[in-house]
Amino acid sequence: MPEPGGSRHSRVRRWHVDGQPALEQVMHHRPGQEWAPHWHDEWSIGAVLAGRCRFSLGGRRHTASAGDLLAIAPGAVHTCGLDADEGGETQVVMVYADVPWLAALGVPMPRGSARAMRQTIAAEAQDLCDSAGAAAWLRHAAATLADSAALLPAGAEPAGRAAQQVLAALQRAAVGDGTVAIDALARDCALSREHFHRIATRWLGISPGDYVRAARMARARRLLLDGWPIAQAAQACGFADQAHLTRWFSRHFGYTPGALAQAAHASPDSRVPQATAH
Template sequence: MAEQDWSSYWRSADQPLEAMHAHFVRHVYHRHSHETYSFGVTEDGAQAFTCRGGSHVSGSGMVMAFNPDDPHDGHAADELGFTYRMIHIGPELVTDVLADMTGRPSGPPLFPEPVVRDPLLARNLLALHRALLGNATALRRQEALAATVASIVRRAAVRSMEPAATAPGDARRVAHTVRRHLHDAYLGEVSAGELAAVTGRSRFAVYRAFKEVYGMPPSDYQRLLRLRAARRLIARGVPLGETAARSGFADQSHLTRWFVRCYGLSPGDFQKAALNG
């Protein structure tokens, strides 16, 4: 990353909860997604990104809301760059917080808009972020998490998440079959012919259906699964060279290159945050 770019990362030792504070001028996020909900606030400047088939800009004070597996990219909207804070919350933690608040099971919420103009939400997210990265007590962090989840669900969510329904039924079936196959075989070499065989469709039909439903080609999704596997190994303290080999990357530099492009920090910095969380 360029000298003007910086980032800091925090990761909980016992919950699916992470936080990032960063300033980017030149860094460009490759299209990727997270297993978590991702909520952010742009503190300064503006970030441009594509998500769910549209182009968006998050300026100072705006909130970003990504559902799990929402493919998105990102870059500075101008030469001055942008500063933002991002919080990643596992879907199981979100539903646990909601169930605790309501006294009954709750389905995972859906956030329909990637950019939300809501000063109160922005303040709540900033308060939670500062509690996570600061020296707040565990109790204060839990209180801030509950308050923020309640606020953002009440003010920005519309309903429980459902499988993608905008694509035709056959395209969804093909895409879901490919997704299951990639989850089973992502560490190995997967060919377009192999995906065509498991779906009974042409290579082009497979590519088109998967991209329509999941927002990226099967090859990008396979690499994303490898990155997620690498994150889990890194968080456990597995050496980076071994992590690269076990998660399907050619070598450590290959892993590092894609880790930075998709997550905005190096595997080494992520490991420090994970082991010190």
């Protein structure tokens, strides 16, 4: 539960294995907090401890309540919003884990994004205070979410040449600096801007502009984790300045670029299990 008068931003910290980052924990606690469409390169495994979490995944709306476990697959575009319970509390804990580390450690993961009501396991997320405990909890939660009954409905694969062209164009734009214009992408696909927008929204669940912005956010996050100064990361990703990046970054991830940089480069105070294949 957040302290009275505490930060309106989520709290983030990262843990290391052999000096390299392996796990990230984020604690969300502000009722009414909303996230713009975004995705993570890592697996996101979390628990709702209090309140309710509304989220959209691939254009489909879902709700997770206190006692629910959640898994969001890498690259899955999603939005999120938090509602308080009757006591006015909201608390969601998310643990993010790199895909190669999980694979090497042999952690069983769901086939896709998933949700399951497991109150006991969810409650244990409140007490994660070191990397070993976080890794053990993640393994337990992931195994539970790997049950096929927990899988959330997946969107259909894009059908038709036009849909495949649109998504391919957006994916190419996503690896650039984020300055490409949607009009130019539509012209490259020999489509009107309106037709391009309709196709993208149907298959992605968000507009082309939101998708490209989310790609810029994902790239900015990677650069910050690689040690780039915030101002340089902002410039590289097509933002006017550091303040511009900070506003959008907070809307996408719930915490500031400065908080992530501080967590990423803090001295590791504990270890997680070594990623050796079983």
